[in-house]
Amino acid sequence: MFKEEELERISKARLKYEEGVKKATQRYPERKSTFTTSGGVPVERVYTPENVKDLDYVKDLGFPGEYPYTRGVQPTMYRGRLWTMRQYAGYASADESNERYKYLLEQGQTGLSVAFDLPTQIGYDSDHPMARGEVGKVGVAIDSLEDMEILFDGIPLDRVSTSMTINAPASILLAMYIAVGEKQNIPMDKLSGTIQNDILKEYIARGTYIFPPKPSMRLITDIFEFCSKHVPKWNTISISGYHIREAGSTAVQEVAFTLADGIAYVEAAVKKGLDPDVFGRRLSFFFNSHNDFLEEIAKFRAARRLWAKIMKERFGVTNPSAQKLRFHTQTAGCTLTAQQPENNIVRVTMQALAAVLGGTQSLHTNSFDEALALPTEDSVRIALRTQQIIAYESGVTSTIDPLAGSYYLEWLTSEIERRAQEYLDKIDEMGGMLVAIERGYVQQQIQDSAYAYQKAIENEEQIVVGVNKFQIEEKGTSREILKVDPSVGEKQIARLKALKERRDNVKVKETLEEIREAARDESINLMPRILDAVKAYATLGEVCGVLREEFGEYKENIIL
Amino acid sequence: MDERKIRVIVAKPGLDGHDRGAKVVARALRDAGMEVIYTGLRQTPEQIVATAIQEDVDAVGLSILSGAHEHYFREVIELLKSEGAEDIIVFGGGVIPEGDVPSLKAMGVKAVFGPGTSTSEIVEWLKNAVHERRTKEHV
Structure with missing residues (x-):
């Protein structure tokens, strides 16, 4: 994106800057010897055009609504229509x-x-x-x-x-x-809507499986086929990284394992004789928005670019709608703390903002009291208001993908894509995602990350405000907590009996x-x-x- | 002498699939030198108690994030009693509202560790609790 001579000037200027840094750090060392993203990607002190010199604007970023959709899946994004504010509820x-x-x-x-x-x-x-x-x-x-x-x-x-x-x-x-x-x-x-219908991540991370993988995949492809013909506006699957991340994966693993699941579904459907140009339009995705603000934004952009390439290059899809990664986001439940729970409102705001800056199609914001119990009506309203404040007051919806062109963000987008691709290659070598799951490879990778994260909190490499730093003595709270009426089960059983x-x-x-x-x-x-x-x-x-x-x-x- | 390694079951009762916490805790207990049996998902109270007795454990840890904690703790404790194994330490964690802890303790749950607990705190607590139990046995 930059001319050779320009890069040379920058390189010279950088040497001078680094001299200065050397002196400064001799007197005042930096806070840590190495800085990384929350997922462990090393982060440099400063990024410049040198870090993104190989980036080809038209090829790698392009325009919103155009391949490879790095900047968003629609040509006008939130200027046309805001994301769908969709709070998960039901009890x-x-x-x-x-x-x-x-x-x-x-x-x-x-x-x-x-x-x-x-x-x-x-x-x-x-x-x-x-x-x-x-x-x-x-x-x-x-x-x-x-x-x-x-x-x-x-x-x-x-x-x-x-x-x-x-x-x-x-x-x-x-x-x-x-x-x-x-x-x-x-x-x-x-009818329009979505069913999650993503069994592979149930084996990996969420646990609500019933049947073995093979018949489960058949149920899924039966749905793809039926909906292509009869329920064309229905999103037949929501390929979910959310739970993989909640189980403790890194951002890179979230992208890699979710797209690997996606590949497995497309392969199964193609094998059944379905056309990826047709059913590919109804595939949707579901991601987590975690604490590391810029890493999350880069993650969404990287996932979009990588999926577009997979659909086009691996599956020969030419229909643009079938190349687009459309996704729902939920803020990260696992980042909510039971300690000083009001702080969660701030965490959720940052995570929601990252999802919006990453171009999400719909969003669920968690309620601040979810580490304590089911959310109350008040806390659910605050969560929804958080989205509305971002949408109507923050100004970030006026222009599309406003952080594009940031040296760091573009470098990190490419880095996450590269690291995710390495996982995909490894899974291909193993014989595909079903094999990788059956062998426990994916689960092991996630658990290792989860354990490392817990250790980092315990040795205070990772600070969680209010938990391992800035604690206060918390009084036994009289906070209102939503409780499910214990007679629900009996009433439900009685209704079922009457029906039968x-x-x-x-x-x-x-x-x-x-x-x-x-x-x-x-x-x-x-x-x-x-x-x-x-x-x-x-x-x-x-x-x-x-x-x-x-x-x-x-x-x-x-x-x- | 406290020669025998501490043996503990970490179990996921019921249908709840959130096993991150259970696995992290199981691993931390193992790294602390204990013998850990992790049951996997969807264990009935009967299965958990049968494993506890068969494996001759010192303690049973239940991880519950589905809100069904009252039910499962009660079942496990009652089954242990009916097997004459009420001396096995029962503890647990998950998303458990503070207000529910007193009734769980009254039921016989020895400790409840909520979100944000460090694994070292659990390790220390369990070591002490088992030590106490074994001392009593020898009296």
């Missing part, structure tokens, strides 16, 4: 979650994001023995279409986009959503047998049959039960 029963959604929509939130309880995520009905103590705890309990009807009661599905954090049973919850749409007279091609008595059980049995048949025959897409079953009010646990019998269950490979 207890469908009725209570429905109230919270209506509240959030009234407060100016622009999309819904549904949190399911763990039994739902793992395919157990509320009356299953494994569900004891867990019903309605971390999200809403959904056993059947009836619960889903209550959850979206009074919310017109053609006017909201809904993101559902659901993975192993994603096809069942999507089918229920489609069925609710039908009852509201909204055809499925008008009321519905046409012969029809339920028939539709479940149809699912069994399709499970045995890969040439039959499972989606239409699951849709029939949920419409007959077969429960989530019943559908998953049949699939468990046919597919078996995944057993964790314990790595320590």
Whole structure:
């Protein structure tokens, strides 16, 4: 980007500067002998055009909305439309979650994001023995279409986009959503939203898997195929680095392992005969926004450029929409402290700002009290207001990718891409991401980083304000904490029992047998049959039960 | 003499998949010279207690971030009692509201370590707690 003679002048000037630094540091040494990003990438004292001399503006950065999309996926970005403010919520029963959604929509939130309880995520009905103590705890309990009807009661599905954090049973919850749409007279091609549907990161980091990898991949590609034809506005997967980062990975590992998962999904779909130029448009991503402000911004930019290259060069994708990495961001839950929790508002603000400067399409900001318990209505409102202040008051939305051209940021963007590519090459050598996960390689890498980070905190190389420095004596707080009503489980079980008595059980049995048949025959897409079953009010646990019998269950490979 | 190495189970009861904390703690206990059995995810209280007895452990650590801590601590402690193994130390951590700690302690949970606890604090506490338990045994 710079002329040879200009670089020579800079180089000379730098020598002079370094002389000065030498003298200064002899008298006043720097605070540390080496500086790194939070992920361990060495950081120099100062960056100049010399660090980015090989950068080719048009080829490596280009313009917003143009390949390789380093500067953003849309030509006008936030000047055209702000990101979607989407707070992940849902707890207890469908009725209570429905109230919270209506509240959030009234407060100016622009999309819904549904949190399911763990039994739902793992395919157990509320009356299953494994569900004891867990019903309605971390999200809403959904056993059947009836619960889903209550959850979206009074919310017109053609006017909201809904993101559902659901993975192993994603096809069942999507089918229920489609069925609710039908009852509201909204055809499925008008529905928009996202299912997480990313099973690989469940094996790696999040833990809500059910079936072994192979049938799980088949469920996913069945969804890709079905939605390409019938639910074209639906994001069929949200390939997630968020949980990989929460499990302790570095920023580089987050990019590398997420895109490696992405590659595995594209390969599986191509193998099934699907066209990446078509299904590639509906792939979306989900990243974490952590503490190291500039490293995070560089990470988002690097991920976008790297994915565009992968889709174009590796998979021959020519459709620009299928080359674009569109992503949701959530601020990093693991950075929230239980100590002096109000400080978390500041952390979340910085993380949210990094996501916006990194060009996110939608954003969840964490509530400051989440290290203590489920967030209260007040803390959720502050979290949403944080986004609104960035959007409407900070001025950062007026121009696109405003930090581009910073010597450090551009250098770091390229460095993260280079380091992530090294991981991708290594995973390819191992035989792909499925092999790397089965061998425990990915998990081990993440755990090593998590352990190193904890050690760094304990020996105070890494300062966490209020935790290992600047502590105060904290009084036993009388803070308001949201508690889930313990009777939720009983009520949910009673509702389920009543439903099972009321519905046409012969029809339920028939539709479940149809699912069994399709499970045995890969040439039959499972989606239409699951849709029939949920419409007959077969429960989530019943559908998953049949699939468990046919597919078996995944057993964790314990790595320590 | 305290010759035997400290044996401890670190367990993830229930459906919660957040295992970062459990794994970091398990590793720190191992690095401190203890024999650590990490169970992996989705353990029922019955499985945890069976492992505890079979492995003849000094302590059971439960990591729970799903809000279901009351349920799982109670189950594990009651099962240990019914097996006559109530002398096994039960401790834990995770996202556990401060207000819930007194009732957990009343139930028999010896310590609850919240977010931000250093692993060395857990190591020291466990060493002391096990030492105390063994001293009692010999009385």
